[in-house]
Amino acid sequence: xxxxxxxxxxxxxxxxxxxxxxxxxxxxxxxxxxxxxxxxxxxxxxxxxxxxxxxxxxxxxxxxxxxxxxxxxxxxxxxxxxxxxxxxxxxxxxxxxxxxxxxxxxxxxxxxxxxxxxxxxxxxxxxxxxxxxxxxxxxxxxxxxxxxxxxxxxxxxxxxxxxxxxxxxxxxxxxxxxxxxxxxxxxxxxxxxxxxxxxxxxxxxxxxxxxxxxxxxxxxxxxx
Amino acid sequence: xxxxxxxxxxxxxxxxxxxxxxxxxxxxxxxxxxxxxxxxxxxxxxxxxxxxxxxxxxxxxxxxxxxxxxxxxxxxxxxxxxxxxxxxxxxxxxxxxxxxxxxxxxxxxxxxxxxxxxxxxxxxxxxxxxxxxxxxxxxxxxxxxxxxxxxxxxxxxxxxxxxxxxxxxxxxxxxxxxxxxxxxxxxxxxxxxxxxxxxxxxxxxxxxxxxxxxxxxxxxxxxx
Numbered sequence: 001x002x003x004x005x006x007x008x009x010x011x012x013x014x015x016x017x018x019x020x021x022x023x024x025x026x027x028x029x030x031x032x033x034x035x036x037x038x039x040x041x042x043x044x045x046x047x048x049x050x051x052x053x054x055x056x057x058x059x060x061x062x063x064x065x066x067x068x069x070x071x072x073x074x075x076x077x078x079x080x081x082x083x084x085x086x087x088x089x090x091x092x093x094x095x096x097x098x099x100x101x102x103x104x105x106x107x108x109x110x111x112x113x114x115x116x117x118x119x120x121x122x123x124x125x126x127x128x129x130x131x132x133x134x135x136x137x138x139x140x141x142x143x144x145x146x147x148x149x150x151x152x153x154x155x156x157x158x159x160x161x162x163x164x165x166x167x168x169x170x171x172x173x174x175x176x177x178x179x180x181x182x183x184x185x186x187x188x189x190x191x192x193x194x195x196x197x198x199x200x201x202x203x204x205x206x207x208x209x210x211x212x213x214x215x216x217x218x219x220x221x222x223x224x
Numbered sequence: 225x226x227x228x229x230x231x232x233x234x235x236x237x238x239x240x241x242x243x244x245x246x247x248x249x250x251x252x253x254x255x256x257x258x259x260x261x262x263x264x265x266x267x268x269x270x271x272x273x274x275x276x277x278x279x280x281x282x283x284x285x286x287x288x289x290x291x292x293x294x295x296x297x298x299x300x301x302x303x304x305x306x307x308x309x310x311x312x313x314x315x316x317x318x319x320x321x322x323x324x325x326x327x328x329x330x331x332x333x334x335x336x337x338x339x340x341x342x343x344x345x346x347x348x349x350x351x352x353x354x355x356x357x358x359x360x361x362x363x364x365x366x367x368x369x370x371x372x373x374x375x376x377x378x379x380x381x382x383x384x385x386x387x388x389x390x391x392x393x394x395x396x397x398x399x400x401x402x403x404x405x406x407x408x409x410x411x412x413x414x415x416x417x418x419x420x421x422x423x424x425x426x427x428x429x430x431x432x433x434x435x436x437x438x439x440x441x442x443x444x445x446x447x448x
Contacts, residue, residue, distance in 0.1 A: 064321075097292060
């Protein structure tokens with residue numbers, strides 16, 4: 001059955017990765033369309049006139065914007081395969097709380113980590129370390145954030161893993177050494193086909209950001 | 225009802241976030257014990273225990289467990305108590321739209337209005353224009369519906385409680401005008417219907433008290 005799903009996305013977006021993972025988890029076929037963020041397509045501007053951002057999920061011609069909202073939509077349409085939200089209301093609330101926490105606390109600092117220098121970057125580093133500490137504590141000894149099953153919060157955060165190498169190099173952050181539990185969690189998630197397919201290669205992200213910083217900020221991170 | 229089942233709400237008398245939860249509980253006919261928190265003064269040990277991540281209100285305590293973040297709490301209430309008043313639509317696409325607009329109110333509109341009313345004079349014109357544009361989007365979304373939720377008060381109406389009641393008060397206290405009845409006839413009509421609803425008006429904080437507190441907190445930005 002052709003569901004006619006189009007995803008407008010950007011390969012390195014940790015938000016777009018969430019929606020890709022959700023669609024793969026459900027085994028739903030969709031058309032992926034890469035957006036040039038410096039030259040946004042008329043379709044993107046038409047489908048997301050308010051924010052003009054990716055990812056945009058278009059289902060039977062109707063747009064759904066905001067990645068966590070898209071993931072919940074996908075889960076509600078295909079509830080029987082690989083449920084993403086738990087069925088218990090309290091557990092659902094906890095999942096939504098932590099997805100909201102990740103969104104509220106990472107958006108600004110994560111952008112500054114790769115696009116800024118000096119004080120602004122330092123401030124962003126402090127903020128992001130706090131987020132990692134909090135998430136590390138929340139994960140504890142569980143396999144996934146929700147317990148034994150892969151779910152919403154894992155989907156909300158796993159995309160950031162593909163950016164860890166970039167943050168370490170470009171912002172001089174120590175992540176892998178300091179947060180072994182989070183790294184194990186990420187490796188566990190990567191064993192799932194949906195995640196392995198959705199996440200780009202970390203080195204590719206780093207190269208893209210380094211090139212950007214060279215051009216825009218005049219910083220050559222890898223001077224010989 | 226035993227102690228465990230009892231619903232408690234830790235809130236702040238003047239906060240639109242806190243009131244969203246009270247509105248949802250009232251609409252659903254769920255009895256609760258209200259606990260006023262001195263958030264700006266002395267945060268109680270209870271608050272720090274039940275919301276260690278954000279240390280903010282509102283916090284709902286049900287069956288001895290806590291849920292934080294107002295819109296997460298409202299969804300929890302909807303998931304837990306199946307009564308005749310439904311807050312979210314059944315259709316997944318309509319639900320996604322409701323979540324999108326509620327997030328829009330939270331992320332964009334409230335911040336824009338706060339900046340416009342209380343931000344620095346130098347930014348006033350720019351911020352008022354931004355807030356005006358945000359409200360125009362909501363005016364368009366409301367259209368000819370009675371409420372954002374359709375025939376009855378729904379998720380977006382509750383999320384937009386700030387616009388229904390607090391916006392007018394912010395305008396009065398700050399001396400800054402963003403929304404007028406002439407420019408926003410639909411939102412004006414909606415806010416009158418919203419605050420006129422029996423369940424909603426029961427929980428609204430007294431206007432004079434709010435004006436006095438706002439003036440004391442921020443001062444009047446235009447000449448008295």
